[in-house]
Amino acid sequence: MLVTLAGTLALVGAVSGAYYFAMRPVTLRIAVGPQNSDDLKLVQTLTQSFAHSPVRLRALQTDGAVASAAALAEGKADLAIIRGDLTVPKNAQAVATLRKNVVVLWAPPPKAEKGKKAAPKITKIQQLAGKRIVVVGRTEANVNLLKLILRQYGIDASKVEIAQFPAGEAADAIRNQRADAYLAAGPVNSKITTDAINASIREGASPTFIAVDAAAAISQNFPAYEAAEIPAGAFGGSPARPEEDVKTLSFSHHVVARKGLSEATVAAFTRQLFSVRQALLTEFPLAAKIETPDTDKDAVIPAHPGAAAYVDGEEKSFLDRYSDYIWFALMGLSLLGSVGAWFASFLKKDERSSNASVRERLLDMLTAARQSESTDELDRMQAEADAILRETLTGFEQGAFDLGSLAAFHIALEQFHNAVADRKMLLANLPQHLQRTGLQLRSTGGL
Template identity: 70%
Template sequence: MELNLKRLFARSMTGPDLTEAPPPPSPRSTKRRLTLVMLAGALAVVGALAAGYHVAMRPVTLRIAVGPASSDDIKVVQALAQALNNAPHSLVRLRPIQTDGASASAQALADGKADLAIIRGDLDVPKNAQAVATLRKNVAVLWVPPATKGKKAGSGITKIAQLTGHRIGVVGRTQANVNLLKVILAQYGVDPAKVEIVQFPANEAVEAIRSQKADAYVAAGPVNSKITSDAIAASIRDGGTPKFLAIDAAEAIAQNHPMYEASEIPAGSFGGAGRPEDEVKTISFSHHIVARRGVSESTIAAFTRQLFAVRQSLKNEFPLAAKIETPDTDKDATIPVHPGAAAFVDGEEKTFLDRYSDYIWWGLMALSAMGSAGAWFAGYLKKDERNNNNSQRERLLDMLKVARHCDSTEELDQMQAEADEILRDTLQCFERGAIEQGTLTAFNIALEQFHNAVADRKALLISLPQNLQRAGAQFRSAGTA
């Protein structure tokens, strides 16, 4: 049966008390409100996802500790920071923190004052450090200056074992270079206490070597290090060339000290008259870019990806940038690799959906559950209203039965007025969603039957003489008494 609310309400206007009643609200407004609520919920979900995406893709600034001042390391890091900070859609930005050297940088990482740090692999590595990349590899270079007039070259030093009792100059003021020298001397049975070690700052090394402040020298840095090349060139005099001391026991040193590796200095590495004519065996160690354990895996993966992306663009201005290599991902690596860097190296870096799909899924599930719970709760709150409407419908059916035998038009008018009130309550229940279309259709059937019964009974009463009506009413009254 097609529900016609206008006709239904018009039929109810016959009662005396409904002449000023407002027209009932249309069911379309309920559907419109429901549509708006659903649209608002969908927009809220989309907004939450967009906000989550914005937060997840917002650039993260990482503090990187590096030093000392004016070193090649800090120049490379500053260039790298500028490239990352100016790159479009960069997910990671760098803020350099200058320190006194690799040891101070490692301490800053250990204390949580930095997220990244440039450290030496042959120094104590912080327990919370994880490798991200190898910045460069350094080699140890030992040499003896050529003889001057009236003096033999380095007092005849041709082997490391002959350094006992001599003065050895160390290029660079870091204690790490002194420790490196002591490891080499100990391997050859030379007591460090029986040699005199003199340190020269890198910017003073050339003048000290020209002044013959030591009998032999040691430097540590990349094979193409300008500091090492200038120091070797400063030791050339009277047309003679320096004597390079080979570390033939490099393999043994590497076995006893895992932070070192056996390596070689290629012939001609330092150019000019000071270059080695032949390959020289030595040991090497690395400078690492490490991250603090606890820094987000996705952040470090993004940084590693961007690091190797800009490396090529920096190598023309900073040749050291070309030396950046991926970290050792083996489980027995000296410095354990950061999971984010390992994901990049192994090609297992997670996308946005990979990282947050579980959160999105559970968020949608939670939203659906909340919607279902809200619908159930709303239905529960309308339970009493539905029960009341059911009782009103039963009352309407009872009035239908009474109307068919009623002998008083006044009583019929009173029932008509009550039916109008029931109609008003029923329409309000339908508007609020307490009852459904089928329930309203059933009520319409009952209301039409009641109106028909009232109309038929009134027509019958009007057609009867007044005295018969009164007699019938008195007879029924006497019967009930």
């Protein structure tokens, strides 16, 4: 019983410990940047929203998507927000698509210099050869994206002057400096892109939006990009900017997790992320664009098993995850109980042997009682039987033998008492001279 109790307590403790270990709050480091970016602000808001949730966040600020990807690759972060068109770390698995960005390429209205005819309006990418193009934002990824587009159209990037403006200073820079075309990459409703487009308006004339007609071909060769369209009026204004849909490229920003991160933890994080998405819309309208990851096997960034389990409705409960361990623990407890029972039985074998000998003695006394010719002898045997009874009850209380052995002893004791009582009654009914004769014969061996 003690062994079984100890095993049960150990099992309960193990299950309780496993439950606490599985359900305790987990803090994940998420790499995000740059400073003052919408991504960083969103992560800071999520950190506050998850303050009392099973999965919590700690922002690890970086210089941008490239640095965030490096932090994940080096194991300094558990999660990261990266650009899908950059080199994706080998240990990265998709958790969610944070947003989709579109490439916006536009040319300001041509400005006629005094005494000169205005330059022709730029409407096609082929006309950008030999021109000055300004890229909004300091990230090198946008410059590489521009070069990719130019190369698709057979334009040597070395023959194009490329400059960059910080995203926060783009509008002022566009007003004060001259360029033949501009490129920005961001969400369709990006304030930075909208302000930059508005800053390029001259004398009330709207800029010209340049279509990337080869977007489908580019996406075939570079799966990180997709062919997309900028809807008419996406940037407001009157007339609408643009006046009609414009073909372009798009790419995604992803929330990725380190490969090997607990499936249950990532599933819980994914569930929390999509549960608070609606609550973030007031402060972050872009939160409405958060989408579940692509769970297809041929996805550009493979989905983390935990995120895939949430998306496919196959998220495992505590019992699902640990049922095998609990089953093995129960089997171990059963084995422990069997070993304990054998060991206890081994320790009690001497006591069982003693009880068996006592029972045999009682049976011998039963035979002797039926042949006894003296009440004094019967009284002595009765006293011995009482001592045997006391010893037997003590042994039973100490667990020396089971209830079945006690029942057998009880039957033998009862038969002994009956034999003593019957023999005393018989002796009491015999004349005194016959009792004396019987004793004499017995002492000489005649009976």
